[in-house]
Amino acid sequence: MDNKKPALYTCLSPALLHLYDISDSVVVIIDILRATSTITTALKNGAKAIIPVDSVPDCIRIGKQIAAITAGERDGQIAEGLQYGNSPFEYPEEFITGKTLVLTTTNGTRLLHMALDKGAKEIIIGAFSNLDTVCNYLIKKNKPVLLACAAWKDRVNIEDTLFAGAVVQKIKEQFSINCDASQIASALYAEAESDLFEFMKNKEASHYKRLSSFGLDKDIKFCLTSNTANVLPVYADGKLIKKAGIS
Amino acid sequence: MDNKKPALYTCLSPALLHLYDISDSVVVIIDILRATSTITTALKNGAKAIIPVDSVPDCIRIGKQIAAITAGERDGQIAEGLQYGNSPFEYPEEFITGKTLVLTTTNGTRLLHMALDKGAKEIIIGAFSNLDTVCNYLIKKNKPVLLACAAWKDRVNIEDTLFAGAVVQKIKEQFSINCDASQIASALYAEAESDLFEFMKNKEASHYKRLSSFGLDKDIKFCLTSNTANVLPVYADGKLIKKAGIS
Numbered sequence: 001m002d003n004k005k006p007a008l009y010t011c012l013s014p015a016l017l018h019l020y021d022i023s024d025s026v027v028v029i030i031d032i033l034r035a036t037s038t039i040t041t042a043l044k045n046g047a048k049a050i051i052p053v054d055s056v057p058d059c060i061r062i063g064k065q066i067a068a069i070t071a072g073e074r075d076g077q078i079a080e081g082l083q084y085g086n087s088p089f090e091y092p093e094e095f096i097t098g099k100t101l102v103l104t105t106t107n108g109t110r111l112l113h114m115a116l117d118k119g120a121k122e123i124i125i126g127a128f129s130n131l132d133t134v135c136n137y138l139i140k141k142n143k144p145v146l147l148a149c150a151a152w153k154d155r156v157n158i159e160d161t162l163f164a165g166a167v168v169q170k171i172k173e174q175f176s177i178n179c180d181a182s183q184i185a186s187a188l189y190a191e192a193e194s195d196l197f198e199f200m201k202n203k204e205a206s207h208y209k210r211l212s213s214f215g216l217d218k219d220i221k222f223c224l225t226s227n228t229a230n231v232l233p234v235y236a237d238g239k240l241i242k243k244a245g246i247s
Numbered sequence: 248m249d250n251k252k253p254a255l256y257t258c259l260s261p262a263l264l265h266l267y268d269i270s271d272s273v274v275v276i277i278d279i280l281r282a283t284s285t286i287t288t289a290l291k292n293g294a295k296a297i298i299p300v301d302s303v304p305d306c307i308r309i310g311k312q313i314a315a316i317t318a319g320e321r322d323g324q325i326a327e328g329l330q331y332g333n334s335p336f337e338y339p340e341e342f343i344t345g346k347t348l349v350l351t352t353t354n355g356t357r358l359l360h361m362a363l364d365k366g367a368k369e370i371i372i373g374a375f376s377n378l379d380t381v382c383n384y385l386i387k388k389n390k391p392v393l394l395a396c397a398a399w400k401d402r403v404n405i406e407d408t409l410f411a412g413a414v415v416q417k418i419k420e421q422f423s424i425n426c427d428a429s430q431i432a433s434a435l436y437a438e439a440e441s442d443l444f445e446f447m448k449n450k451e452a453s454h455y456k457r458l459s460s461f462g463l464d465k466d467i468k469f470c471l472t473s474n475t476a477n478v479l480p481v482y483a484d485g486k487l488i489k490k491a492g493i494s
Contacts, residue, residue, distance in 0.1 A: 012403055015263055019401055154266055156259055158427045180405045183450040184435055191434050203430040
């Protein structure tokens with residue numbers, strides 16, 4: 001173990017976030033199905049900014065205040081009172097360019113706010129959609145990293161763990177990893193990487209079953225596809241924007 | 248999914264225990280390195296009972312009150328003031344037969360008391376040492392199951408996850424599993440099962456490194472070996488005893 005390398009940890013559930021000191025880390029928020037995949041896609045397609053909020057009433061209020069699009073889901077479906085849902089396919093270039101989205105989701109936006117409350121100074125958004133961009137940025141940045149999985153109502157889930165594993169596999173040589181959760185994620189990804197969708201299906205991943213029952217296989221497949229939107233969403237001044245100079 | 252089958256869940260850290268309703272479940276406490284391996288071995292070797300306690304002072308006090316052996320560890324080493332440690336090799340038949348052990352450990356005994364506080368009515372002890380006995384019992388019992396990993400100071404660890412995965416792999420046909428953590432554990436075990444010790448070593452499991460640095464490779468290997476002590480420790484009236492009629 002090279003002590004000069006920065007440390008990398010994986011937090012498999014928001015309920016474990018308190019175990020990690022993130023004050024000096026880059027925190028990668030991971031909510032593959034579907035918040036972080038959608039955020040990444042919308043920014044790649046030209047969204048001006050995405051404002052993540054905790055609750056549906058906040059989403060509606062802020063949406064009105066700044067005349068932005070309101071979007072989000074609860075339990076995998078469009079939340080009542082919001083205009084759009086949490087599918088990356090709802091935000092093509094011709095619709096989203098130049099617009100601001102106010103977004104609330106079951107797990108991802110909540111975790112982002114937990115990380116802020118815990119003193120995180122740098123928060124970025126990770127999804128398979130921007131896998132290589134995230135990895136390249138973390139290596140270049142050369143700072144401690146926390147891969148923070150949004151999970152499902154605090155229960156560890158397969159897809160966020162798989163993404164953490166993909167990142168670990170790609171950047172492990174550049175980091176010091178003394179973290180069993182990272183090793184578990186990496187081993188899981190190694191087993192699944194040849195076909196992530198089939199892996200999710202075969203393992204009866206709870207989120208696969210939930211979204212598939214709504215006819216959203218297309219969304220699942222898209223969210224498990226690497227490098228469809230190589231932008232880096234960063235949190236700054238209350239919103240997620242595309243980091244300049246990175247693609 | 249057959250709804251008549253009882254549900255099986257895996258809880259990867261004590262900090263996630265609150266997510267599970269365990270009032271009607273058999274709770275399997277898992278602390279492979281080394282509490283549950285040692286409990287199982289000591290009972291197999293003839294210990295009369297093992298009293299799990301939270302703290303070192305309680306351990307010393309109760310040990311005096313009932314003239315029992317005090318044992319336990321903090322951070323992988325014998326805790327100050329106690330007579331013995333947490334190695335299965337400290338409790339051979341010629342020493343332990345007929346004796347009562349008061350035991351406190353960093354993670355395992357704490358989790359057991361958390362499960363009690365949460366209303367668990369049936370608590371059993373699982374380790375590779377008694378893998379088949381645990382699996383056979385769970386199948387025969389035909390009730391909901393929670394595989395509860397003690398982890399390391401609430402951080403998910405590889406060895407407890409591996410044991411949960413071994414159980415899932417052996418009993419999954421008899422249970423309804425809608426739990427990503429169980430699937431992750433099972434996939435991890437599938438990758439590791441040909442040589443658990445090598446897997447732990449290659450993955451630089453944090454507990455492997457900790458115990459190995461104390462020269463305890465022998466303990467690690469023993470604790471990863473299946474079916475060396477096929478007894479079923481159950482919690483009753485404040486102590487762990489060998490369940491009668493099971494071997």
